[in-house]
Amino acid sequence: MIYDSFCSEDTFELGKRIGEEATEGSVYTLVGDLGVGKTVFTQGLAAGLGITEAVNSPTFTIVQVYDEGRLPFYHFDVYRIGDSEEMYEVGYEEYVYGDGVSLIEWANLIEDILPTHYTSVLIEKDLDRGFDYRRITIEEI
């Protein structure tokens, strides 16, 4: 499915809808360049799960865990991972194969250890359609 987003509010709303529909054990991968709105999408998804606290960038700790929503939420940012094996150090498997909802930013960097089934979210700019336009492609893998 391809979605058109014309502003960050659209991106947030799409994330929120997905968060509302997310079920136990769902894994979302999130790929897109710096500044396309990955943070906004993630904040939307967290809001859809009923999380009210701020969803910070996990660049520093690789994973942040949020327990206050209707399902646990595991937010990964693997931008700084050099090798997939390093993910075991942060407890990757426990989270991704656990009962919560996982979202992995820059998941393309750890493709070899992604689960068999997940939902892929790709956010891209298309400058021909304006600076704020984002094409969001969501696919079941």
Place this chain on the structure above:
Amino acid sequence: MEQDVVILAIESSCDETAASVVRNGREVLSNVISSQIDIHTLYGGVVPEIASRKHTERIDQVVMEALKEAKMTWDDITAIAVTYGPGLVGALLVGVSYAKALAWALHKPLIGVHHIEGHISANYIENTELEPPFMCLVVSGGHSHLVKVADYGKYEILGRTRDDAAGEAFDKVARVIGLGYPGGPKIDKVSYEGNPSAIDFPRPKFADNEYDFSFSGLKSAVLNYLNQLQMKGEDYNQADVAASFQQAVVDVLVGHSMKALDQYGFKKFAIAGGVASNSHLRTAMEEACAKRGVEFFRPSPIFCTDNAAMIGVAAYYEYIAGLRSDWDLNAVPNLKLGER
């Protein structure tokens, strides 16, 4: 005569493997930092696995060096302190395990310290007259907090970032304008050649908490600006972009801090964390505080960066308050300030 309290402190939450010996909370006898910044320059950021492996390789040497520089023996040490969060779990575990083993073998008390509490406490080292209560802004690669320091070990967070930390924004913007890592010092330097009002970048505010920060949108605004020029086939001025971006960050940090000072009426204000080394931020804070008749404190750059001396200082105040950690002390990667 009262006996000296001498703390051996260890810090390994992120890039740096550090150890320090601190006497009576304010006197730093040694401060050894083994930086991994050269390795990380290759990757443009912190690489967690490399981080923990290097900590393991270096910690022994760093601790011994700290003890030697302080001219102390194990018998002189009153307690062992260590950062147990927040940070990278693998990196934290190296320090925590080492400190636990050391304390157990030497029969010394163990004190787990919050990394941010350490940064705040760094201000006590060179400003021996500084005592709570005061207001503190902690800004680094992983944190942006505006904190009321009610007393030693008593904190109230007024504002925090809702997305990226201030230092992270510096790193990311530096990367996109081709300055590289570490972004903070590079932007600080090149900004002296740029015009801080060349580009009007956003200074986001929140209606529901006026003290919260957001730096992700600012980073996106910089990217949009670069894209726009690119589409028009124009080149950008690196120094102007750096200076204007930095000005937006400084304005927000100063604005929020001064609003909090006005509202809560504190007479003392301190900054801490890696971004507190930024020369433009220091000058702007100093001027804004002077205007209000508020006393301004800041650590030297060596105590702004991650170091163990600040952990030793924070641990001293926990020690005299009777706080000790158990042998089940663990690394807590997302430890909140004020929690134990």
